[in-house]
Amino acid sequence: MTHPAQPKASHFINGAYVEDTAGTPIPVIYAATGEQIATVYAATPAIVEQALSTAKAAQKAWAKMTGTERGRILRRAADIMRERNHELSVLETYDTGKPLQETLVADATSGADALEYFGGLAGSLTGEHIPMGEDWVYTVREALGLCVGIGAWNYPTQIACWKGAPALACGNSMVFKPSETTPLCALKVAEILHEAGLPAGLYNVIQGMGEVGAALVTDPRVDKVSLTGSVPTGKKVYAAAAAGMKHVTMELGGKSPLIIFDDADVENAVGGAINGNFYSSGQVCSNGTRVFVQKGIKEKFLARLAERTGAAVLGDPQDEATSFGPMVTENQMNIVLGYIEKGKEEGARLICGGKRADMPGFFVEPTVFADVTDDMTIAREEIFGPVMSVLDFDTEEEVIARANDTEFGLSAGVFTNDFSRAHRVIGQLEAGSCFINSYNDAPVEAPFGGVKASGVGRENSKEAIKHFSQVKSVYVRMGDVEAAF
Numbered sequence: 353m354t355h356p357a358q359p360k361a362s363h364f365i366n367g368a369y370v371e372d373t374a375g376t377p378i379p380v381i382y383a384a385t386g387e388q389i390a391t392v393y394a395a396t397p398a399i400v401e402q403a404l405s406t407a408k409a410a411q412k413a414w415a416k417m418t419g420t421e422r423g424r425i426l427r428r429a430a431d432i433m434r435e436r437n438h439e440l441s442v443l444e445t446y447d448t449g450k451p452l453q454e455t456l457v458a459d460a461t462s463g464a465d466a467l468e469y470f471g472g473l474a475g476s477l478t479g480e481h482i483p484m485g486e487d488w489v490y491t492v493r494e495a496l497g498l499c500v501g502i503g504a505w506n507y508p509t510q511i512a513c514w515k516g517a518p519a520l521a522c523g524n525s526m527v528f529k530p531s532e533t534t535p536l537c538a539l540k541v542a543e544i545l546h547e548a549g550l551p552a553g554l555y556n557v558i559q560g561m562g563e564v565g566a567a568l569v570t571d572p573r574v575d576k577v578s579l580t581g582s583v584p585t586g587k588k589v590y591a592a593a594a595a596g597m598k599h600v601t602m603e604l605g606g607k608s609p610l611i612i613f614d615d616a617d618v619e620n621a622v623g624g625a626i627n628g629n630f631y632s633s634g635q636v637c638s639n640g641t642r643v644f645v646q647k648g649i650k651e652k653f654l655a656r657l658a659e660r661t662g663a664a665v666l667g668d669p670q671d672e673a674t675s676f677g678p679m680v681t682e683n684q685m686n687i688v689l690g691y692i693e694k695g696k697e698e699g700a701r702l703i704c705g706g707k708r709a710d711m712p713g714f715f716v717e718p719t720v721f722a723d724v725t726d727d728m729t730i731a732r733e734e735i736f737g738p739v740m741s742v743l744d745f746d747t748e749e750e751v752i753a754r755a756n757d758t759e760f761g762l763s764a765g766v767f768t769n770d771f772s773r774a775h776r777v778i779g780q781l782e783a784g785s786c787f788i789n790s791y792n793d794a795p796v797e798a799p800f801g802g803v804k805a806s807g808v809g810r811e812n813s814k815e816a817i818k819h820f821s822q823v824k825s826v827y828v829r830m831g832d833v834e835a836a837f
């Protein structure tokens with residue numbers, strides 16, 4: 353019998369599901385059991401061509417509609433997503449292995465927030481009037497044209513919406529390629545957008561590995577590329593886009609610092625460290641995986657952290673009582689286990705976890721290492737799994753320098769009851785998305801993105817509008833033209 357997660361077809365192009373079994377088969381494996389639940393096929397060159405030519409042809413008429421008309425469709429899609437939240441959350445759990453307890457509140461919900469927010473903004477996208485004496489300049493905010501979105505595997509619904517919603521609000525069309533690891537959810541986003549009244553051809557989803565992504569990025573018809581992925585992929589995609597002088601948004605990886613001062617509330621700091629390391633089994637780009645704890649609070653912090661981490665419920669992710677799911681793939685599990693072994697070898701002190709869980713599926717226990725030093729591999733490289741490194745520090749000045757000593761700059765957090773210190777420290781941290789006495793909140797109203805190797809541009813908020821549109825300026829002369837001859 354066909355599994356309920358199996359989509360109607362692999363691709364969604366020009367308002368309809370499209371299949372082409374000539375492409376490489378991509379098995380969809382449910383991470384909690386290891387069983388294959390669906391198959392999709394990578395886009396062939398013919399499918400890539402169909403998606404790009406459709407998106408190119410549909411864009412101009414869409415950009416001519418008023419923002420309010422475009423926004424109404426996005427807001428209708430948001431309503432449909434909320435009505436179907438349960439069904440979409442179950443699918444997100446099949447796609448990623450993340451527990452339903454999380455997906456019910458984080459994924460389709462966040463996707464719907466983006467559609468609603470950018471739907472609301474669409475009618476307000478205007479230019480400026482700049483007086484120049486008798487003359488004047490006016491500016492017009494215009495769409496970029498055809499945008500490509502490329503997704504990572506940790507938030508397939510959210511990423512499809514965080515890229516699609518602002519792109520469409522500004523009058524662009526999009527071809528979205530989900531990660532080959534989680535190909536299912538973006539198809540539902542496309543289906544819902546069209547059900548809400550989106551004209552055919554404006555939001556297309558095609559499947560495939562890196563080479564399909566590369567074919568999209570290098571196509572001369574494409575005006576902008578928005579990637580969520582790792583730093584090595586980001587470097588390749590950014591370079592390919594630069595060769596065609598295309599706009600980019602790069603949402604890449606991190607190794608973010610979370611700094612806990614002696615005067616912090618211990619329960620809140622432990623809660624922040626758990627949210628910043630173990631949510632989605634640690635598969636979150638903004639995670640605060642270098643937890644710097646001031647020496648006076650260290651043992652108290654570690655004791656409560658170990659106690660509370662012991663309360664994680666590993667199990668069937670479709671059971672709402674489960675609070676901690678598997679790694680997305682067997683390969684990702686092995687990468688994470690490799691880092692855990694490195695941590696042990698390099699002399700970090702294991703506080704809890706530290707191995708594969710004794711159950712089916714790709715589960716790794718939530719793991720905490722203490723006495724981690726700055727030069728250890730687990731403190732330097734992005735692990736993308738449930739491995740928290742706790743490092744000691746003495747002074748504010750010292751911790752700021754150590755926190756910034758990384759190529760990454762996605763996020764940073766500070767826990768302290770001294771608010772002048774909180775703002776002083778955050779002001780000196782090299783990171784794009786920061787938190788004070790909290791961690792990993794990502795509301796659509798707040799800009800999200802990184803500095804240094806963690807990325808270029810911002811998603812969400814009004815900032816995203818700037819990255820999916822461009823400004824035309826028009827000088828208007830009221831008098832005669834003076835010329836030299």
Ligand SMILES: NC(=O)c1ccc[n+]([C@@H]2O[C@H](COP(=O)([O-])OP(=O)(O)OC[C@H]3O[C@@H](n4cnc5c(N)ncnc54)[C@H](O)[C@@H]3O)[C@@H](O)[C@H]2O)c1
Nearest residue numbers: 503504505530531561562565566581582585603604605637
């Ligand atoms: N900053 C953010 O918003 C954010 C959010 C989630 C994940 N991430 C990062 O994503 C990474 C994990 O995701 P992943 O393993 O899927 O990343 P990845 O870099 O392996 O792949 C990302 C996407 O890029 C595609 N791709 C690969 N090579 C390509 C090429 N040459 N041209 C075009 N596309 C190509 C892949 O098929 C996939 O869809 C982590 O580093 C994580 O930190 C960042």
